[in-house]
Amino acid sequence: MYKALGWMLAPLLAACASSAPAGAPARPDLCAQVRAWKAAGDYDRHRIAPSGGSDEGGLNYRFDLKGHGLKSVSAQCGAGSYSECEFEVERADGGRYAFTELSRFGLIRVQGRHYLVYGIVGDSKGKDPKAQRVVELADPPKPVCDQIGDYADLM
Numbered sequence: 001m002y003k004a005l006g007w008m009l010a011p012l013l014a015a016c017a018s019s020a021p022a023g024a025p026a027r028p029d030l031c032a033q034v035r036a037w038k039a040a041g042d043y044d045r046h047r048i049a050p051s052g053g054s055d056e057g058g059l060n061y062r063f064d065l066k067g068h069g070l071k072s073v074s075a076q077c078g079a080g081s082y083s084e085c086e087f088e089v090e091r092a093d094g095g096r097y098a099f100t101e102l103s104r105f106g107l108i109r110v111q112g113r114h115y116l117v118y119g120i121v122g123d124s125k126g127k128d129p130k131a132q133r134v135v136e137l138a139d140p141p142k143p144v145c146d147q148i149g150d151y152a153d154l155m
Contacts, residue, residue, distance in 0.1 A: 030110070031132040031145035034117055038130070046108040059103075068112050073137065077103035081121040089137065097139040107137075116141070120148060 037043040051064040051072075063073040071092050077085035081104060088098045106117040114137040120129050131147035 029145055030115065030134045031147045033110075034108070034132045034134060035130055035147075043106075043108075046110055048107045048109055048114075063107055065114065068109070068114065070114060070137065073107065073114075075103075075105070089139070091139075099141055101135065101141065113137075115144065118148070 034043065037046060048063055048065070050061040059077045059079060061073075061075045061077070065072055069092050071090040073087060073089050075085040075087045077083060083103045084100050085103045085105065086098065086100055088096060090096050101116060102118055104118070104121050106119075108115050108117055116135045116137060118133040118135070120127055120131055127148065133146045133148045134144040136142040136144050
């Protein structure tokens with residue numbers, strides 16, 4: 001009898017195990033979401049502006065984040081469209097980490113997390129000019145989505 005009951009419950013248990021928990025939000029494609037925000041004019045609502053001034057060329061940035069585990073982010077960037085930035089992140093606990101990424105970025109906060117958003121600048125050489133690349137500001141940084149691919153193809 002227990003064996004027959006087990007065979008009857010097996011499909012039900014398999015269905016429950018393969019479905020998402022009730023109430024768990026589906027994680028949208030953040031690249032597509034950023035693109036939609038830009039198209040609708042809502043991007044600035046999520047964007048974090050640099051704190052204070054930057055240098056004359058506008059290539060050095062500082063962001064005071066206060067909360068969400070991070071204290072600040074600073075970036076020193078080269079002048080070219082696809083030059084590099086040297087980022088330094090200070091965590092709320094006083095720890096620091098650094099990494100190098102591309103210049104011409106935006107910093108956004110979504111659901112309490114911080115993300116760097118990259119797009120295509122200037123001539124897209126056959127790429128979608130509205131394509132996005134989003135990287136979570138973590139140690140180490142975590143790519144979330146990439147509609148752009150290899151930036152070397154654009155240089």
